[in-house]
Amino acid sequence: MTTALRRLRNYIDGEFRDAADGRTTEVVNPATGEAYATAPLSAAADVDAAMAAAEAAFPAWRDLIPAERQKVLLKIADRFEERAEELIAAESENCGKPVALVRSEEIPPMVDQIRFFAGAARMLEGRSAGEYMDGFTSIIRREPVGVCAQVAPWNYPMMMAVWKFAPALAAGNTVVIKPSDTTPASTVLIADIIGSVLDELGHSRGVFNVICGDRETGRLMVEHKVPAMASITGSVRAGMQVAESASKDLKRVHLELGGKAPVVVFEDTDIAKAVEDISVAGYFNAGQDCTAATRVLVQESIHDEFVAALAKAAAETKTGAVDDEDVLYGPLNNANQLKQVKGFIERLPAHAKIEAGGEQVGEKGYFFAPTVVSGLKQDDEIVQHEVFGPVITVQSFSDEKQAVEWANGVEYALASSVWTKDHARAMRMSRSLDFGCVWINTHIPLVAEMPHGGFKKSGYGKDLSAYGFDDYTRIKHVMTSLDG
Structure with a gap:
């Protein structure tokens, strides 16, 4: 019937x-x-x-x-x-x-x-x-x-x-x-x-x-x-x-x-707080957000610690049924989008490492696990193109100059964020980042009084x-x- x-x-x-x-x-x-x-x-x-x-x-x-x-x-x-x-x-x-x-x-x-x-x-x-x-x-x-x-x-x-x-x-x-x-x-x-x-x-x-x-x-x-x-x-x-x-x-x-928001994390950042906020901003709505915090650039001195904390946060993030109040996000929107996200994971280069997730979950629907991928290079497909799924990538940068170069080194220019306790550095980065929005020590809040829109593609x-x-x-x- x-x-x-x-x-x-x-x-x-x-x-x-x-x-x-x-x-x-x-x-x-x-x-x-x-x-x-x-x-x-x-x-x-x-x-x-x-x-x-x-x-x-x-x-x-x-x-x-x-x-x-x-x-x-x-x-x-x-x-x-x-x-x-x-x-x-x-x-x-x-x-x-x-x-x-x-x-x-x-x-x-x-x-x-x-x-x-x-x-x-x-x-x-x-x-x-x-x-x-x-x-x-x-x-x-x-x-x-x-x-x-x-x-x-x-x-x-x-x-x-x-x-x-x-x-x-x-x-x-x-x-x-x-x-x-x-x-x-x-x-x-x-x-x-x-x-x-x-x-x-x-x-x-x-x-x-x-x-x-x-x-x-x-x-x-x-x-x-x-x-x-x-x-x-x-x-x-x-x-x-x-x-x-x-x-x-x-x-x-x-x-x-589209967007490919860089999330630039400097070594003086409160790692625990940054990981908590970035995880929410990356996985909310299954990462299906043009401003999602899914492209993280971390200063090399804290890279390993940050990646470990981010992978732990991903493992603790829940996706599932619409009536479950403990879940952060639901499924990908459609079968084609699920196929696209899977394709990015399947085509990862040999130097990339899946730290968490990386697979479809559940027996029905289009759910995908919270995912963290490290070891990536600037010209990798998953760094350059919008995944639009619950996948956070991580790159390691050496200094502020390289962070700016890599952050701006994509075709998108909608949103970005900078994580640092150094006010002068935050101001320099907000000037240098070529994006329509720059958040400082936060990512994704919007208010009706402020504009939302980007540059480039x-x-x-x-x-x-x-x-x-x-x-x-x-x-x-x-x-x-x-x-x-």
């Missing part, structure tokens, strides 16, 4: 709809490896309908005074809190994430971030007006860009949806967002929440639309004539494809892509903060004659 799969639907212009041609794809719970739902495999007709809805809703939403958009976002944040348990259940099933961690580590910051951008809606600042030519006054208008096509990833589908829709709506844009084909459930639930708020407050539900589908669906969204901006969080390859597609009609592009544009809000606006110069 088979259990009927739940049916997820697109959300277009305030209605839940199947794909126009009826095609679907199965959605798998990574903790079990079994399908639990179907979702639309949207095609051109569905994208056209969503874009038309967002385009029609844009003028009225754009023209609202900021206080009214703030009211909507504050109500959405309240509704997230009221329906938190539904969101937690959807995200846990989406991703196999431990329920307790979704409740404590995702719901509170998401609500805070929505409320932050609700406030930002009323801070559309421009440079002061003035007379820069005799007889004329110039002013600056900051305006929304229009319809935004947004593509969210599978590692944090719910939180990344918030990072995208909250600043876009706050700035006066309308949205068509596509979740990953492996994790659509929580985004569809968010559509229900936002749609109900828009309806209650008398606004068009076409302001926010959700399209489910695969890479082809995303391509159709980015290449569509309606959106003025395309925003994606995803792989470098996906970002390059989006940038190329958007270039055909010069759409604005916002890219948050980690993309461009910022999430969170006033900088992230600005990315969803455009600047207009208005000049008026004083002669009347």
Whole structure:
């Protein structure tokens, strides 16, 4: 006897709809490896309908005074809190994430971030007006860009949806967002929440639309004539494809892509404290985080002691069922990702040593053991490329100059951290590290008020903060004659 799969639907212009041609794809719970739902495999007709809805809703939403958009976002944040348990259940099933961690580590910051951008809606600042030519006054208008096509990833589908829709709506844009084909459930639930708020407050539900589908669906969204901006969080390859597609009609592009964060540990560090924090920052969410602390560079004088402590911490770190409150992380998101992580381990060079883990665990699902790999060289594949799994690599460096060279010696430039008691050294390193974020004696905390975004192949544009809000606006110069 088979259990009927739940049916997820697109959300277009305030209605839940199947794909126009009826095609679907199965959605798998990574903790079990079994399908639990179907979702639309949207095609051109569905994208056209969503874009038309967002385009029609844009003028009225754009023209609202900021206080009214703030009211909507504050109500959405309240509704997230009221329906938190539904969101937690959807995200846990989406991703196999431990329920307790979704409740404590995702719901509170998401609500805070929505409320932050609700406030930002009323801070559309421009440079002061003035007379820069005799007889004329110039002013600056900051305006929304229009319809935004947004593509969210599978590692944090719910939180990344918030990072995208909250600043876009706050700035006066309308949205068509596509979740990953492996994790659509929580985004569809968010559509229900936002749609109900828009309806209650008398606004068009076409302001926010959700399209489910695969890479082809995303391509159709980015290449569509309606959106003025395309925003994606995803792989470098996906970002390059989006940038190329958007270039055909010069759409604005916002890219948050991969990372390979260096964690530079100097000999004066408190080893026990550093190992404890780095282990959490490396293994949280199964290492499926662009800022994860998975590339550790340790000064040679403490290398052996540090590696031993890190291997012990890995052995004590637990992965497992979503309802086990003692686990730090759940499974990898999908079978392809499990295959990718295994491949990195299988292709390790002879000089590498697996200090802990290195294998799949459990009889079902896509779980992988907390892993530590030492003895690595700067040009090794696992050092240069993003694993996106619970694998921490360790290299030994001699001095500050070499640490900087190796830390910067990758194609990614999203986040980094420095561990030292020497304030001057910390300041030198924060200046020298070529990454969008440098943490000192910590790794991975984020706040709504500060920007998140990188350089090089980690993309461009910022999430969170006033900088992230600005990315969803455009600047207009208005000049008026004083002669009347």
